[in-house]
Amino acid sequence: MAASDAIDSSDGLAAIRKQIIEQTRCVVVKVGTRVLTTDDGKLDLNRVDILAAQLARIADTGRHVIMVSSGAVGAGVAKLKLPARPIGIAKLQAVAAIGQADLIRAYEDSLLRHGYHAAQVLLTKSDLRRRSGYLHVRNALMGVHEYGAIAVVNENDSVAVAELKTTFGDNDRLAAHVAGLFNDALLILLTDVHGLYDGHPDDDGSQRIEMVRDLDGTVMSMAKDTLSAVSKGGMEGKLRASRLANSHGHPTIIGPGRQDDVLDRIFASESVGTLFIPPKRTLKGRRRWIASAANVQGVLHLDAGAVEAIRDKGRSLLAVGIVRVDGTFSHGDVVSLLTPEGEEIARGLSNYRSSELSLIARRSNLEIEAILGHRPYENVIHRNNLVIRMIEN
Ligand SMILES: Nc1ncnc2c1ncn2[C@@H]1O[C@H](COP(=O)(O)OP(=O)(O)O)[C@@H](O)[C@H]1O
Numbered sequence: 001m002a003a004s005d006a007i008d009s010s011d012g013l014a015a016i017r018k019q020i021i022e023q024t025r026c027v028v029v030k031v032g033t034r035v036l037t038t039d040d041g042k043l044d045l046n047r048v049d050i051l052a053a054q055l056a057r058i059a060d061t062g063r064h065v066i067m068v069s070s071g072a073v074g075a076g077v078a079k080l081k082l083p084a085r086p087i088g089i090a091k092l093q094a095v096a097a098i099g100q101a102d103l104i105r106a107y108e109d110s111l112l113r114h115g116y117h118a119a120q121v122l123l124t125k126s127d128l129r130r131r132s133g134y135l136h137v138r139n140a141l142m143g144v145h146e147y148g149a150i151a152v153v154n155e156n157d158s159v160a161v162a163e164l165k166t167t168f169g170d171n172d173r174l175a176a177h178v179a180g181l182f183n184d185a186l187l188i189l190l191t192d193v194h195g196l197y198d199g200h201p202d203d204d205g206s207q208r209i210e211m212v213r214d215l216d217g218t219v220m221s222m223a224k225d226t227l228s229a230v231s232k233g234g235m236e237g238k239l240r241a242s243r244l245a246n247s248h249g250h251p252t253i254i255g256p257g258r259q260d261d262v263l264d265r266i267f268a269s270e271s272v273g274t275l276f277i278p279p280k281r282t283l284k285g286r287r288r289w290i291a292s293a294a295n296v297q298g299v300l301h302l303d304a305g306a307v308e309a310i311r312d313k314g315r316s317l318l319a320v321g322i323v324r325v326d327g328t329f330s331h332g333d334v335v336s337l338l339t340p341e342g343e344e345i346a347r348g349l350s351n352y353r354s355s356e357l358s359l360i361a362r363r364s365n366l367e368i369e370a371i372l373g374h375r376p377y378e379n380v381i382h383r384n385n386l387v388i389r390m391i392e393n
């Protein structure tokens with residue numbers, strides 16, 4: 001059972017926290033560059049040590065613990081004594097590769113003092129796009145846990161060219177995707193503030209929000225980021241990652257990474273950071289992958305009748321309701337479904353490739369065989385392979 005199935009959000013805050021911790025079997029902790037860097041720009045080995053001790057205590061309870069750690073670029077800049085982060089992608093990639101060695105060594109040294117090995121896992125989003133890659137990453141992370149080690153994940157910066165065009169990728173989001181590989185997971189995003197504030201964190205009147213039940217536009221608008229050279233995602237990125245994790249059924253906590261006992265306190269169910277509670281209805285397994293991890297290969301523009309059929313009546317998608325097909329895709333690829341107004345309402349696995357779909361769009365099932373010479377499927381997307389609305393990028 002996913003944690004969210006049993007969380008009654010009418011309970012008091014303390015009871016909800018307790019219930020979430022009791023139900024958590026897998027913990028994904030993400031720590032940002034700001035938390036891991038000392039004032040003089042070096043990798044903060046003391047902070048790694050403090051976090052490692054707490055990760056080990058959580059792992060001692062039998063839970064599957066995964067650390068997603070930024071800081072490779074920062075560590076590389078410090079090691080090479082560069083005056084600032086380089087600008088060009090190739091140089092950034094090289095600096096990340098050089099700094100990653102220090103980062104993983106710091107985790108290995110610290111975790112080993114508490115009886116755990118660190119396992120370096122470098123991922124790009126494309127590793128999760130194919131269903132087979134998604135399952136392999138999950139199996140590898142399970143294997144690391146079964147060997148009694150703790151995975152330390154970072155984006156594979158030196159090869160993640162697509163994500164790197166303008167900036168480094170976003171580890172908050174990567175962490176939400178990693179949590180999405182498992183059931184009963186809790187995502188913890190550690191940063192340099194105490195959680196989400198209801199105004200700018202530097203304003204005296206701003207208050208920490210303890211719990212968010214519905215991560216809607218009003219909550220999103222609380223992010224007041226002025227992005228720095230050090231971190232790229234900002235609070236908005238953390239909120240998007242929280243919403244993604246929530247859509248998988250995973251509670252998320254944005255908490256203070258520089259508080260020495262932050263993880264111990266979270267696992268003692270204390271009111272630390274901001275807790276985001278998932279909705280009761282969430283996605284599982286393959287449908288979760290379709291909605292958020294898979295690469296979208298094409299777009300189907302639907303007419304109003306098709307929108308009504310799939311959204312309101314729970315039907316499969318038929319060719320007759322497709323007005324236009326964009327993109328080049330194969331049978332089994334994930335496509336995005338748009339309303340006549342251009343709004344994305346669903347994603348699904350197409351039974352037909354794009355060249356076939358362009359020919360049979362707007363046509364009834366009776367005509368398909370005459371056009372294609374065969375009709376392998378009754379529908380273009382079966383309702384079991386269709387995810388309506390609960391889409392997070
Ligand atoms: N409403 C808000 N509440 C708290 N922090 C906010 C808010 N809006 C923007 N921020 C900023 O978000 C920053 C944390 O995000 P980020 O810079 O990405 O950190 P990290 O390196 O830890 O990933 C904080 O330092 C803070 O200045």
Ligand SMILES: N[C@@H](CCC(=O)OP(=O)(O)O)C(=O)O
Binds near residue numbers: 073155168234
């Ligand atoms: N992968 C990069 C960090 C990317 C990232 O998301 O950074 P941050 O916003 O500090 O969590 C690195 O290790 O430097």
